[in-house]
Amino acid sequence: MSDIIRIAQYGLGPIGIESLKLAATKPWVEILGGIDIDPAKVGRDLGELTGLPSLRGRKVYYALEHLLEHGRPDVILHTTVSKFAAAFDQLAPLARQGISVVSSCEELLFPQLNNPCLAAELDELCQLGGSRMIGTGVNPGFVMDVLPVCLTGVSREVRAIHIQRVVNAATRREPLQRKIGSGLPGEEFSRRFRAGEAGHAGLRESVALVAHCMGWKIGEIIETGEPVIADHDIQTQYLSVKQGLTCGLHQFASAAVDGRVCLTLDLKMYLDAPNPHDAIQIEGEPPLNLVLQGGVAGDQATVAALVNTARRIRKASPGLKLMTDLAVPCWS
Numbered sequence: 001m002s003d004i005i006r007i008a009q010y011g012l013g014p015i016g017i018e019s020l021k022l023a024a025t026k027p028w029v030e031i032l033g034g035i036d037i038d039p040a041k042v043g044r045d046l047g048e049l050t051g052l053p054s055l056r057g058r059k060v061y062y063a064l065e066h067l068l069e070h071g072r073p074d075v076i077l078h079t080t081v082s083k084f085a086a087a088f089d090q091l092a093p094l095a096r097q098g099i100s101v102v103s104s105c106e107e108l109l110f111p112q113l114n115n116p117c118l119a120a121e122l123d124e125l126c127q128l129g130g131s132r133m134i135g136t137g138v139n140p141g142f143v144m145d146v147l148p149v150c151l152t153g154v155s156r157e158v159r160a161i162h163i164q165r166v167v168n169a170a171t172r173r174e175p176l177q178r179k180i181g182s183g184l185p186g187e188e189f190s191r192r193f194r195a196g197e198a199g200h201a202g203l204r205e206s207v208a209l210v211a212h213c214m215g216w217k218i219g220e221i222i223e224t225g226e227p228v229i230a231d232h233d234i235q236t237q238y239l240s241v242k243q244g245l246t247c248g249l250h251q252f253a254s255a256a257v258d259g260r261v262c263l264t265l266d267l268k269m270y271l272d273a274p275n276p277h278d279a280i281q282i283e284g285e286p287p288l289n290l291v292l293q294g295g296v297a298g299d300q301a302t303v304a305a306l307v308n309t310a311r312r313i314r315k316a317s318p319g320l321k322l323m324t325d326l327a328v329p330c331w332s
Contacts, residue, residue: 108135
């Protein structure tokens with residue numbers, strides 16, 4: 001296996017562009033091109049799109065078959081959609097081609113939760129084609145799932161795991177600020193959350209991954225989402241929110257074993273949130289209490305998670321993988 005990994009970027013939104021820029025700095029990466037359906041991006045030079053002279057001559061293509069006419073990637077960084085069912089049609093052709101994928105698709109963290117048949121189909125396609133596919137990121141993909149699982153590596157016993165994340169969304173990218181309902185009336189946010197049109201994707205998948213690693217046979221995953229209402233006018237780089245309108249969300253998920261709640265994930269993500277942090281408490285022997293002051297910078301760290309995983313996934317056996325199937329995450 002060559003030390004150089006040929007990489008292409010699928011999806012050139014804010015996260016995709018930053019992933020491409022970080023990958024281009026790695027001495028073990030050769031960038032082949034990008035894929036995007038946006039007419040304003042198709043045909044453009046990646047050097048121009050990213051501002052990196054080193055990427056001049058690499059193009060954005062409308063579809064995989066157009067990219068393959070100019071080179072065959074070993075790994076594709078995939079940053080397009082949050083729902084696994086929507087991502088499947090993009091991932092299946094890659095699996096058939098034997099091209100591995102590291103994706104930011106939130107539901108791909110644990111696709112067996114909502115789409116077990118589709119996950120089994122993609123796993124079979126990967127094994128037949130010799131590719132590996134995985135969903136990762138910061139949340140889901142690290143802070144509220146992989147990190148607490150790693151902490152239990154020093155546990156003699158684990159009775160319960162509780163995780164909290166507070167994010168000042170004013171520092172995040174525009175799509176995320178809109179996804180959490182910024183500027184909507186509270187009732188409209190609640191309607192969209194119930195319809196699956198607003199809120200943070202992947203929280204239930206994080207619960208499922210942690211429970212899977214603990215060997216817990218959990219019942220139904222309970223998830224709630226409420227708007228956080230702005231108590232003052234807020235102006236970010238991208239939008240304005242008036243006092244009394246939604247400025248973010250409070251999302252909560254829990255699961256129980258034999259009627260006892262053993263796993264809770266509490267996410268507060270809103271504009272101007274004070275005291276951002278990530279915290280994990282493990283009830284067990286020994287008890288563990290971890291707090292990351294300031295929290296993990298989501299956009300920057302998501303990009304790093306994608307690029308760092310690209311090197312590690314090639315060492316795995318073919319198939320649809322969980323983050324906990326790979327070696328411990330580390331900087332490449």
